[in-house]
Amino acid sequence: MSMLVAFLLLWGLSRGPVTEAATFFETQPLLWAESKSPLEPSAEVTLTCQARLETVNFQLFKNGVAQEPVHLDAPAIKHQFLLTGDTQGRYRCRSGLSRGWTRLSELLELTGPTSPPPPALRLDRESTQVLRPGSKATFTCVAPLSGVEFQLRRGEKELLVPRSSTSPDRIFFHLNEVALGDGGHYTCRYQLRDNQNGWSADSEPAELILSDERLPAPVFTAEPASPNPEPGTRVRLRCLAPLEGARFALVREDRGGRRVHRFQSPAGTEAHFELRNISVADSANYSCVYVDLEPPFSGSAPSARLELRVDGPPPRPQLRATWSGAVLAGRDAVLRCEGTIPDVTFELLREGETKAVETVYTREASANLALIFVGPQHAGNYRCRYRSWWPNTFESELSDPVELLVTES
Incomplete structure (x- = not known):
């Protein structure tokens, strides 16, 4: 039976674009907790560190401090660490490689008894x-x-x-x-x-959203109608359906695929989507669909596509801290870099340095950039930017700085 934990997981973010780096074998181990009494504090807890390849070496970290390495008599795919006494804390593990160690597992935090949080x-x-x-x-x-x-x-x-x-x-x-x-x-x-x-x-x-085309396609128009609007202006997109009270979806089509961009559920027969302060980030083909809100939730055929192309420099990103106050030593400091252009590479830089301390490629327009197991040496100001190499090469300006403070308790 499992021990109640709180954990930090970065959703779907790889560490480099497929088109910009070679493919590497994943070596990061998995770490999870089990307990006979998941709702009791200080219960006997077993932490399982599962490697990607068989190894004889495993090591556990608690609150940023390395515990004594474990050397097995024979190679194994996983090792279990038995915890007793005060088990609350922040844990990671790593497994051995032919030369050295893997990177640390995702953060696992054991807490006291609480109600199970939602998945x-x-x-x-x-x-x-x-x-x-x-x-x-x-x-x-x-x-x-x-x-x-x-x-x-x-x-x-x-x-x-x-x-x-x-x-x-x-x-x-x-x-x-x-x-x-x-x-x-x-x-x-x-x-x-x-x-x-x-x-x-x-x-x-x-x-x-299911577009089964059982309903007729909506009428899709833009105001202004020009396919090349000026940067910084506003474009209003109108989706008109022969059905009242439907669920509308604005669909964006670019090199990242055909994806729902926004939803709207108006009371009448039409939905209005506004793209404000537009920039090169809004360059794409757009269409719309609608679905019935009653079972079996029939969907329409897609509307005709509207092409939108905007010139100019990429917008400056915004960097946000996902914590408040100082970060406890041993935890991760996750900063979220928010842009407006999908399918780019995000970089986190320390103030005054030119080399990124963390890089993440994502198909989304924002990314979590994590400083792993922070200590006093990580304190300082950080900025972020994003860049693209295909199909157009560009690099954004740096964001405003965010200060990281680290405390021992």
């Missing part, structure tokens, strides 16, 4: 698009406990669909052939295997 649910990259019948979609549900039972639900109904797992704290639900009626809002939840505390709260919903 997190997301759709895979392909499923963020407007789907057509017959398409595949995969939902990932991640819980802050390991070894639990999961449910995927639409409304109040559990969906019995194929599932798979790569680690004890997450599960993948597979919709192998999306059909009429599969559109709508999905949530997931979890419970301990002995049903000791019942189900957790539901995750935030993930929405699936």
Whole structure:
């Protein structure tokens, strides 16, 4: 049975663009907790460190301090660390390589007894698009406990669909052939295997839009109608449907694919989407669809596409700290760099330095940039920027600085 934990997980962010770097074998180990009494503080806890390859060396870190390395008599794929006494703290582990060690696992924080927090649910990259019948979609549900039972639900109904797992704290639900009626809002939840505390709260919903073309295409217009508007101006997009009270989706089509850009549920027959202070980030092809809000949630054919091309420099990003006050030594300091252009590489730089201390490629327009296991040596001011090498080469200006303070207690 699993120990209640709070953890930090960076969703879907790789450390370099596929087109800009070679493919490397993932060596980062997995770390999870198990306990006989998950709701009792200072209970006997087992931390499992699972390597990617068999090794004889494992090491646990607590609150930023390395514990004594463990050397096994024979190679193994995982090792269990038994914790007793005061088990609350922030943990990571690493496993041995032929020469040295792997990078540290994701952060695992053991806390005292609390109510189980809700899980997190997301759709895979392909499923963020407007789907057509017959398409595949995969939902990932991640819980802050390991070894639990999961449910995927639409409304109040559990969906019995194929599932798979790569680690004890997450599960993948597979919709192998999306059909009429599969559109709508999905949530997931979890419970301990002995049903000791019942189900957790539901995750935030993930929405699936199905364009089955059973409804006629909407009329899509732009004001001004020019395909080359001036930077800094406003473009108003109007989607008109022959159906009242529908759910509208503005769809953006660029090199990252065809994805839902915004949603709107007006009371009438039309939705208005505004792109304000437009820049090169808004350059794309746009269309819209709508879906019926009543079962089986029929969807329309897509509207005609409108092309929008804006010239000028990329907008400056904004850097935000995900903490308040000082960061406790041993934790991660995660800074979020928010831009407006998807499919770029984000870089975090320390004030006065030209080499990035962290780099993340993502198809989103923002990214989490993490300083791992911070100590006093990490204190200082940080800025971020983003860049692209394809199809156009550009680099944004640096953001305003964010100060990082580190405390021992």
